[in-house]
Amino acid sequence: MRQYLLAFFICLTCSAFAQTPIDVDKEFAFAAQQYERMLKTHPDTTKFPQSTNPDGSIRDMKSDWWCSGFFGGSLWYIFERTKAPSWKEAANKWSMAVAKEQYNTGTHDLGFMLYCPFGNGYRLTKNNAYKPIMITGAKSLATRFDPKVGLIKSWNKFQSYTYPVIIDNMMNLEFLFWAAKESGNKQLRDIAITHADNTLKNHFRPDYSSFHVICYNPDGTVAAKKTAQGAADGSAWARGQAWGLYGYTVMYRETKDKKYLDQARHIADFYLNHPNLPADKIPYWDFNAPNIPNEERDASAGAIAASALLELATYGGPSAKTYYQSAVNMLQSLASPAYKANLGENNNFILKHSVGNKPGKSEIDTPLIYADYYFLEALLRYDALRKKPAFKS
């Protein structure tokens, strides 16, 4: 076993070094310069950078928008890399700007909104002021869990359905695990596990692609399988596949239950082996978009998938090397001029070419704040793995 592990590790390390390495210092230096500009154009902490409007102007959103935590979270990643106090100050300021959302029981997105800024802030600073904000937020999130259905409700209404659950919601479970550990409230952990189990049962197709929206009846039976942001009910919306991949990788980290690892691997294999995944490994906004190759790419899905695959690779198995190399290829693509902005352009976002909601005619081929966030996260994960690989079998 030891021998196998060593051989596997050497093989993985060699192949990783055989590629052009990504210059993480250079990427973060650029991110810092770009976000210094972003901070200057955002003196008002009620206006959160989100994307670009069709007329080219910056699109800002309020703190109750699901993306409000990503700017603060990205600032924490820049602080993590640079260690400069000015980034800590900015990250704290933009995290605190979201704090009031801890009482928001009208959204399932509190993990994104609170854990991305405060979770990173607490991990890096152990600032005790952040803890109660997150614990209150996790309890607010838990109010959206109906035990009869066994899932956290995403939206209050979707078409004629009153209990829609989207695959994206897998991303909010990490927050519940953290809050359960920190507060001793085991119920939060149980909710996360029940949600993940029911999602596993109902959201996936035999090929391990996922539906975007499952609409539930009050007794927990499935009323309909739909899409909101994908090309069709039966299509594989790219970001949804990335959310599922990331979500089940986290589920395995938190529980060590092999069924979640298997699920994450199946999703990864679907994604990476899909005939419509382009050579640069950045997907079209939907794997089944009707006019491929004349469809927009979604850099946000690429960044989320890269970050997830880097963690999944650390759990070993026969495909770990493929997952690692694919993630590196994704990061190389995103760091290339094809996706990365020039300094001072792109409304000071780092990455270009994402798609928020094409069917909703919103944020098509634009920067998106969460593409930047997961790109920075993936760069840090990549760097950590290069310095201290942690591959297991």
Ligand code: GLY
């Ligand atoms: N959670 C919404 C999205 O991924 O667009």
